[in-house]
Amino acid sequence: MWGDYVVRAKVPLAPFTTWKVGGSARWYAEPDPYELPGLLAKAFAQGIPVYYLGRGSNLLVDDDGIDGLVVHCWKSMCSIRRLAENCVEAEAGVPLPKLSRFVADLGCSGYEFLIGIPGTVGGGVVINAGLRSPLRREISDVILEADIVEPDGSLRTLSKEEIGLRYRHSSIINTGSFILRARFTLDDFESGAEHIRRRTAHHLQERRQKQPLNRSTAGSTFKQVRAGPATGWYIEKSGLKGCRVGGAVVSQKHANWIETSPGATAADVRNLIATVEAEVFSRFGVRLVREVGYLPQDLVFRA
Ligand SMILES: Cc1cc2nc3c(=O)[nH]c(=O)nc-3n(C[C@H](O)[C@H](O)[C@H](O)COP(=O)(O)OP(=O)(O)OC[C@H]3O[C@@H](n4cnc5c(N)ncnc54)[C@H](O)[C@@H]3O)c2cc1C
Incomplete structure (x- = not known):
């Protein structure tokens, strides 16, 4: 049914979510970015619905589980790199706090808001993760474009406008398209390391107090x-x-x-x-x- 792809049956999903509740996936896979298009095409051809899981920090899995294929990318798509002077590229499974620290280590400010959001780049982009206060910043403020895989396995690059980011919403969420990787802008090298350190520490402290x-x-x-x-x-x-x-x-x-x-x-x-x-x-x-x-x-x- 799945050919050469590594797909496991009846995998409990609760441990992969932050609420730690819910049933099992009928089918479960952790493909790398090269395997994913073929795997999606195979599921598509067989009429099997596909669901995506990042860190599972913004969703509730039903107790009856999921009668389809669950694609989980938190371990298999974790590469992050500086692509150009003003651009960083991160794969779907990169934790948002890791993106925040990676950019901070480059001496660039503007990503402190991601330090306390436990999701992944994929999950963060599709719901436009961010904060209204006190840092007032969302993924839409820093993203340039994203590579996606369509349900039939075809690849496309979407501009920020095409991703359609709004408050905790995008044109991609729950449509069957998978965010493979995204590119983000690096534009504030002026503020300095001390500013980044202070903002990050202050933000984390506020979260601990209120949440x-x-x-x-x-x-x-x-x-x-x-x-x-x-x-x-x-x-x-x-x-x-x-x-x-x-x-x-x-x-x-x-x-x-x-x-x-x-x-x-x-x-x-x-x-x-x-x-x-x-x-x-x-x-x-x-x-x-x-x-x-x-x-x-x-x-x-x-x-
Ligand atoms: C302690 C805590 C603090 C939080 N603070 C914030 C906050 O300040 N701001 C905020 O916005 N959110 C916050 N969240 C919620 C959550 O962390 C974010 O919404 C995060 O972006 C979700 O990412 P995820 O990887 O966990 O996505 P998941 O919960 O795994 O998935 C969310 C949705 O995205 C889809 N999805 C996941 N990956 C992909 C992909 N690669 N391609 C296509 N679709 C995909 C899923 O199918 C699902 O529909 C918080 C959560 C916790 C537990």
Whole structure:
């Protein structure tokens, strides 16, 4: 069925996610950038849906698992290099904090915002990872272009405009296209090493104060509400801090974060998310929009 490609069956996915919940992949592969196009073409030809996993820090895998092929790139696509004086290129599996440190070591500022985001370049580009405050920076501020593999195995380079980056969204997410690598601009060599060090340390310290970084979470559960107070404010004012469903609980430290404990299920997380949505709507008339993705439900592409 898979020819020469190394594809394993029934691989548990929970350990590959930061919430540490969810079922298994029917098929699972860690292809390198050269194998990936052929593997996708093979799945496409057989009508097998394909799902992508980076660090699993922005998604919830269903308890029933995934009836398709899961492509995981966190170990097999990890090369990063300076391509030119003002350009760095990183493969899909490069951790965002590694990209931040790589650029800092070149003496370039502007990537400090990535130091505390535990995702990969692939996952970061498709959801335009970043911060609204205090550093106010997103992937869209630094990306130049990306090489993608289409579901049928064909390769394309997309400009920043074609990637269509918006707040926690892109034209690529859940379409079946895979971000193979991306190129980023290097433009601030003036600020200096001390400035970079201070910004990085300050940012990490702020995160430790405000976010439950020693718990199993997926960062912000919901996107920021367009106008008005922060999303966490609505959740907190609805009295939901500490609200629990099974092994999932709304964090006491940051109301927009959900923590899981050992034994939690994806159903616990989903039910808690539904409870938060319903409570905030009934109290404030505000419809929260999920930032975390549901796998497999959110995939819009079908072979
Ligand atoms: C402690 C913590 C702090 C966080 N802080 C922030 C923050 O400050 N800002 C922020 O924006 N996010 C934050 N997040 C969320 C998360 O880290 C980011 O959204 C990150 O970009 C997700 O990357 P990932 O590799 O984990 O993607 P995953 O969760 O593995 O996947 C996310 C989506 O991208 C798709 N995908 C993954 N790789 C590829 C690829 N190569 N090609 C195509 N599609 C792909 C997946 O199918 C899925 O739809 C935080 C999470 C945690 C746990």
